[in-house]
Amino acid sequence: xxxxxxxxxxxxxxxxxxxxxxxxxxxxxxxxxxxxxxxxxxxxxxxxxxxxxxxxxxxxxxxxxxxxxxxxxxxxxxxxx
Amino acid sequence: xxxxxxxxxxxxxxxxxxxxxxxxxxxxxxxxxxxxxxxxxxxxxxxxxxxxxxxxxxxxxxxxxxxxxxxxxxxxxxxxxxxxxxxxxxxxxxxxxxxxxxxxxxxxxxxxxxxxxxxxxxxxxxxxxxxxxxxxxxxxxxxxxxxxxxxxxxxxxxxxxxxxxxxxxxxxxxxxxxxxxxxxxxxxxxxxxxxxxxxxxxxxxxxxxxxxxxxxxxxxxxxxxxxxxxxxxxxxxxxxxxxxxxxxxxxxxxxxxxxxxxxxxxxxxxxxxxxxxxxxxxxxxxxxxxxxxxxxxxxxxxxxxxxxxxxxxxxxxxxxxxxxxxxxxxxxxxxxxxxxxxxxxxxxxxxxxxxxxxxxxxxxxxxxxxxxxxxxxxxxxxxxxxxxxxxxxxxxxxxxxxxxxxxxxxxxxxxxxxxxxxxxxxxxxxxxxxxxxxxxxxxxxxxxxxxxxxxxxxxxxxxxxxxxxxxxxxxxxxxxxxxxxxxxxxxxxxxxxxxxxxxxxxxxxxxxxxxxxxxxxxxxxxxxxxxxxxxxxxxxxxxxxxxxxxxxxxxxxxxxxxxxxxxxxxxxxxxxxxxxxxxxxxxxxx
Numbered sequence: 001x002x003x004x005x006x007x008x009x010x011x012x013x014x015x016x017x018x019x020x021x022x023x024x025x026x027x028x029x030x031x032x033x034x035x036x037x038x039x040x041x042x043x044x045x046x047x048x049x050x051x052x053x054x055x056x057x058x059x060x061x062x063x064x065x066x067x068x069x070x071x072x073x074x075x076x077x078x079x080x081x
Numbered sequence: 082x083x084x085x086x087x088x089x090x091x092x093x094x095x096x097x098x099x100x101x102x103x104x105x106x107x108x109x110x111x112x113x114x115x116x117x118x119x120x121x122x123x124x125x126x127x128x129x130x131x132x133x134x135x136x137x138x139x140x141x142x143x144x145x146x147x148x149x150x151x152x153x154x155x156x157x158x159x160x161x162x163x164x165x166x167x168x169x170x171x172x173x174x175x176x177x178x179x180x181x182x183x184x185x186x187x188x189x190x191x192x193x194x195x196x197x198x199x200x201x202x203x204x205x206x207x208x209x210x211x212x213x214x215x216x217x218x219x220x221x222x223x224x225x226x227x228x229x230x231x232x233x234x235x236x237x238x239x240x241x242x243x244x245x246x247x248x249x250x251x252x253x254x255x256x257x258x259x260x261x262x263x264x265x266x267x268x269x270x271x272x273x274x275x276x277x278x279x280x281x282x283x284x285x286x287x288x289x290x291x292x293x294x295x296x297x298x299x300x301x302x303x304x305x306x307x308x309x310x311x312x313x314x315x316x317x318x319x320x321x322x323x324x325x326x327x328x329x330x331x332x333x334x335x336x337x338x339x340x341x342x343x344x345x346x347x348x349x350x351x352x353x354x355x356x357x358x359x360x361x362x363x364x365x366x367x368x369x370x371x372x373x374x375x376x377x378x379x380x381x382x383x384x385x386x387x388x389x390x391x392x393x394x395x396x397x398x399x400x401x402x403x404x405x406x407x408x409x410x411x412x413x414x415x416x417x418x419x420x421x422x423x424x425x426x427x428x429x430x431x432x433x434x435x436x437x438x439x440x441x442x443x444x445x446x447x448x449x450x451x452x453x454x455x456x457x458x459x460x461x462x463x464x465x466x467x468x469x470x471x472x473x474x475x476x477x478x479x480x481x482x483x484x485x486x487x488x489x490x491x492x493x494x495x496x497x498x499x500x501x502x503x504x505x506x507x508x509x510x511x512x513x514x515x516x517x518x519x520x521x522x523x524x525x526x527x528x529x530x531x532x533x534x535x536x537x538x539x540x541x542x543x544x545x546x547x548x549x550x551x552x553x554x555x556x557x558x559x560x561x562x563x564x565x566x567x568x569x570x571x572x573x574x575x576x577x578x579x580x581x582x583x584x585x586x587x588x589x590x591x592x593x594x595x596x597x598x599x600x601x602x603x604x605x606x607x608x609x610x611x612x613x614x615x616x617x618x619x620x621x622x623x624x625x626x627x628x629x630x631x632x633x634x635x636x637x638x639x640x641x642x643x644x645x646x647x648x649x650x651x652x653x654x655x656x657x658x659x660x661x662x663x664x665x666x667x668x669x670x671x
Contacts, residue, residue, distance in 0.1 A: 004487070005412045008480060016118065025542055031538075035530075037532040038448070040449070051539040051543040053541060053544040054542070054547075055547045057460070057540075057544065061339060061464070062339065062551060063602070065339040068565075069340050069558070069565070071566075072566040073563045073565055074565070076563060
């Protein structure tokens with residue numbers, strides 16, 4: 001029998017991973033003050049524009065998909081009937 | 082020396098025919114050697130036209146060699162090698178032969194310098210890829226393959242019509258930049274766009290690609306759409322409509338990718354999304370944008386194949402591929418999981434992975450051309466990729482809820498193919514200069530600037546942050562066994578609906594008219610029957626009266642005669658006698 005990886009069965013490890021992720025979020029936000037954004041469009045000059053846009057895009061995507069599902073969802077055997 | 086050899090397309094196609102005659106190790110070595118031989122030939126080609134054949138007074142150019150065709154040929158040959166390696170353990174010769182013919186005909190399309198050889202290889206491509214879809218030998222795959230070939234035959238016919246008009250107009254079968262000039266250019270554009278799965282001609286792709294075998298879908302993911310991208314770069318660069326189509330393609334399929342349950346269908350929609358990026362690049366048409374489209378096609382072929390290989394490994398080892406049925410596979414398939422993560426990071430355009438160095442070229446090109454709206458759409462789509470390819474595919478397959486399935490890692494050849502593809506993804510992301518040198522136009526682009534990296538990281542990580550919050554709050558979209566309507570509804574359901582309309586409408590009309598007609602004819606028949614009987618009775622009764630029959634005997638005679646006439650059992654002699662006596666009676670009475 002092969003050895004199993006069970007690293008994520010431990011809730012502590014999941015918590016650690018999540019913590020690392022949140023630290024990374026803060027870091028990329030801070031990093032923006034050390035680099036020059038290109039600013040091809042004026043919106044890019046708002047601090048944290050990409051972070052906000054990424055967040056909003058994602059939430060919009062999920063909620064729009066939920067609406068879309070109401071229209072498009074059918075049973076799996078829809079085309080066989 | 083090169084001139085005397087077969088063109089790369091024919092090496093694959095002729096080479097494929099020999100596969101069924103080989104066994105065991107010899108077969109494996111032979112199949113792997115074919116793409117290597119082709120790659121060496123490609124490396125030794127010099128720019129210009131080679132492999133020119135005279136045919137009915139036309140010049141067939143089977144080797145138009147320039148930077149654009151070469152970079153695509155490299156990508157397709159590498160892909161053929163990876164696909165063959167991944168499928169090396171498969172016993173089914175049908176898949177090997179059609180896979181190699183498919184790869185060869187794609188090279189034929191890329192290197193074709195004239196429309197005639199292009200069309201020839203185009204159709205071989207459509208037919209051989211159909212065999213890869215039906216190779217699963219299930220009812221679903223057969224039906225999907227049938228719809229697939231129908232769509233592509235229609236597309237091929239439209240392309241052919243365009244080619245015929247084009248040749249008539251220009252007097253030559255050679256082609257290069259076409260642009261929108263007349264009806265022939267529109268037909269050619271539609272024919273090519275169908276193969277690129279351009280909306281609204283896209284439904285064949287998510288319909289058929291998930292139906293292939295674990296290994297054949299890897300082949301399918303690479304060739305058809307990207308050879309169409311190549312042709313669009315050559316014939317319609319800077320066509321504004323491609324920006325619109327590309328904009329729709331990067332955004333609409335990602336909603337479906339969020340909803341879909343079948344992992345390979347999620348990847349199919351994601352494939353459309355990536356091709357959308359390329360079409361936007363072609364539509365913008367600046368040197369940077371076209372370079373970006375080519376680079377993105379190159380990187381995409383490899384990481385998309387890697388993702389389909391990971392999905393194929395899961396399908397092969399567990400027999401399942403639906404989000405609702407799998408999960409927690411990292412425990413026993415850690416290597417496959419790792420390779421899948423590399424593919425996911427590449428398609429999400431994470432810095433130091435291949436997608437980053439190519440996709441950012443296209444996005445930067447939209448900045449240079451001041452296309453604000455399309456820039457917003459592209460950034461939105463980049464975040465969308467995080468969901469379906471970055472989170473959905475690896476997370477729900479290898480992590481997520483534990484499905485209890487404890488599948489082993491796939492065979493060595495599959496792991497090797499994935500490993501090489503993963504190395505290429507990282508390699509291209511870090512050492513991007515060799516790829517940039519291959520691009521058709523000189524590159525002055527620097528992908529790794531502080532602004533790019535930080536902006537992209539913010540976009541991706543905060544998208545993932547939104548996912549974390551949504552799933553913790555229970556707002557994330559639940560996985561459901563379901564089917565989602567797409568444009569194929571028009572010919573799968575509406576087609577049936579129209580058939581039913583025709584069936585119910587026309588056939589009931591048929592039945593109604595039949596009923597009326599029959600009633601009329603029946604009436605007519607019984608009228609004539611009864612009339613004949615009554616006339617006969619009238620004549621006979623008079624005769625019988627004359628002969629002296631009375632009362633009961635007369636009644637018996639009457640019913641006998643009446644039944645005989647209605648049932649047609651009357652001997653001919655009696656009929657004749659009645660007729661004659663009738664005539665006789667008429668003669669007497671007048």
